[in-house]
Amino acid sequence: WIGVESKSNRHSKVQGIDVKALIGELQDKGIVVQASSILFQDHHDPQTIQEDINWVIDLDANLTQFMNYTPYPSTGLYQQLAREGRLKKVHYRHLHGQGQLAFEHPHFPEPHDHVEILRQAFKRKYEADGPSVLNMAITAIRGYQRARREYQERQRLAQIWNPETLRYETAACPQPDRFMELRLRKMRKITLNIRPILEAAAVYAPNAAARAKARKTMALFNRLLGKPSLKDRARSLTLVATGALEAARLSWHQARGHESIPRQPPSKRVTYPLDLSLKAREPARQADHWATGWTAERLELPELEPGLDVSGLPATEPQNGPAARAL
Template sequence: MTAHRILLTGVFGPFGIKNKYAEGTGMQMELLNNQITRGQGIHSPRQSYWTFPLYLLAENISVPSTVLDFPSWRKFTSELKKGYTHVGINFIPANVYKAGRMARYIREHYPEIKIILGGYGTIIPDLKDIVPCDEICKGEGISWLRNYFDENPAAPIKHPAIFGPAYEYIYGVKGRPSGGIILPGVGCENGCNFCITTHQFNKCYVPFLKTGKEIYDACLKSKIKIGTSGFTIMDENFLKTPLRARQLLEEMARNNMPFVFDIFSSAEVIKQMGVDFLVRLGVRMVWIGVESKANSHEKTKDIDLKALIAELQSKGISVNASAMLFMEHHDKDSLPEDIDWVIGLGSDMIQFMNYTPLPTTTLSERLAREGRLKDMDYRHFHGQGELAFDHPHYKNPRDHFTILKKAFKKKYTTDGPGILNMASTIISGYREAVKDFIDRSSQGLAWNPETLRYEKTDNPVPDEFMLLRIKMMQKMAMNIRMILPASMVYSPNMRARRKARSVIKLYRESLGPLPFANRVLSGLLIISGLVETLRLAMARIRGGESIVRQPPSRRVEYPLSAVTIRHLHRKPVLITPRSTGESLAV
């Protein structure tokens, strides 16, 4: 019997280029520039993330495997020559025709290879008519693959050390990605009618890392292997499992290891846990679904979102609010009001998405019963273009594009660049953290891990962990400070320019003058920003909306060898306790 060997791959590039396999608009491999800082030109941070589920799958099966991330067509076809018994293709609905081309090529040239389809693209009802395959992996993939290869589905899950971005650019300068990715689980219990995540997992949450200790160990593993202390937690509603989050904070405090996190969380659990808890936990940015002024979802019911967002920002936590356009109640009056409402919440950034009835969601099922679903090509199911259903008030597809783009532009011209807003939030939070620390020390207040509040105590002890947290906040402020001159020079209007000047002044008051070396780097950002502005202008002359960047390809064999680990990761870091004896002052 031939030993199994599986290739786990994403779809082939290029990405963001319109051709017969995919669209251009909305299909670049960049979340920020596609859906959040869209239309902000050179101010938009450019990032592309690796297809991290592939690495998690490969790490947790015994079958020898290879991950091929962002392959070109040539690299994909060349890889097939290396002898595989199975190929797993991960894709989203809008990339289904790319998956189809890959599968047809396998069928023609390697008919003995078994084809397994996975990812959110598997929600397509007539998938087998478009993509020839042997199996469709639906739901949670680790246990599915283990069952398929006759392995123990209940075996412990090993979390790999995963780099975050595949690339980073800001004002045209290429950075060195340093973040990590943590995947604690999949699914969501909130059950929003449009959400594919909640429906893909039957409105349940499936944890991979069940305790705070397991998450802490995964972070520590990444710190040792790739030298990162900052992580994006890819979990639809991380704080919805409060005990695990509390345990994570306890582990960090016990070990004096103040990791930093970007998380997704709903408003009602943020209110439950308290903003001070998020500060101690090390949340740098939180993504909150606000959806609509109508507040028809339980996660936002009876919550003053504007006040909550302001409190988070005052404590140094940037907020990305996500809103839905063209919901069924939206008409010529209420849709503009909703756009103004979500901008008025004052979040650092906003993700605007068009209301999309993806297959298998309750929204899609209801619209199908009502005969309102359009017979629309799956390649357009990306939430940044034409609606996939018959809207009672917006019939013209052109409106679906133009109103969405105008919403992004209005946020940009009203509040300025998102990266400037984040810089403002970070320095404000640092100043507030120092002030609060001093006030609590003088008042004899200490953190109570049971109530998640600061309370009066007869025997207060120095809050060494919070000192470490404040030092980490100071470091984040120093890192982002260099973009401020460029954000001012290239401001979209006088309002944003005045805001940039105010933030620069706040940094100077808090951290002192910008060191000479950093002033040089800031000057280089201004120069590169000019070059990027010219490149952007040329891209628009050619009919594009922005500069299209392609992520690099990556190939990793599992099980990992020592040589592979040295190739993938940086030199391991030495972890030592950090001194907490520094004095702090604004």
């Protein structure tokens, strides 16, 4: 996850960094990258906000997140907007960055624009690069391809890892690179796990370019990993079939004039009540320890260093003092 924010580089964390090159290097090594951008910043107007959206999409990150500028209480942005009298009364449930702005923007006064521009940004990313899960599969297989190629080259040159220089160096007595062998095994497992989505990505691609991208990726998987097993084929067909059911459900809702939202896994909430009976069952001495935390008997503290000034610190109460009893 990289907060790229804006091509204007107004944030110090991205100043002096070639963000696109950084993202490309990470993905080339098999690391999935999500680029996050903030829309409706103060410097945005109808033209510059579209330029920023185009810039973020052009970064070619696996995943892209667009968030509307949101002032949260106690932040510098919130305090600034409060001083300027630009804050709007918005319920905290709607301070999620995916709806109307919580402040008055000089160039975007209409709440409808806040939502529509955001949605169109996500849509343009999807149409330009295809499904994000397909991009993740590409990063996985290319990362595995590069790691395997570099591993084989180091083996040919008899290079081993030097922990002192943090580099691979030629050794007189070459040894197996157990770490990279385990890493390659893990990377191969990741690519095999994501492989079944490729057929569904091709079938439900948003356009011809994304469909061709999926087919090309399938060919790369076949070349590096061999043809898919019967189990993988069955998984692919299952994803295509369930995708058809989901597409039919969404189309049915749209035909009836309802909002169509893809099915989401249910949330599971587990509450663990505090069992106060544990304290009652313990001996009195153990109960005191439970209530007050670590005591001098359980944690040996080092002596103060000579000359250390502690005159400004409050006196420490004994473990059975008022503070402990209040607990």
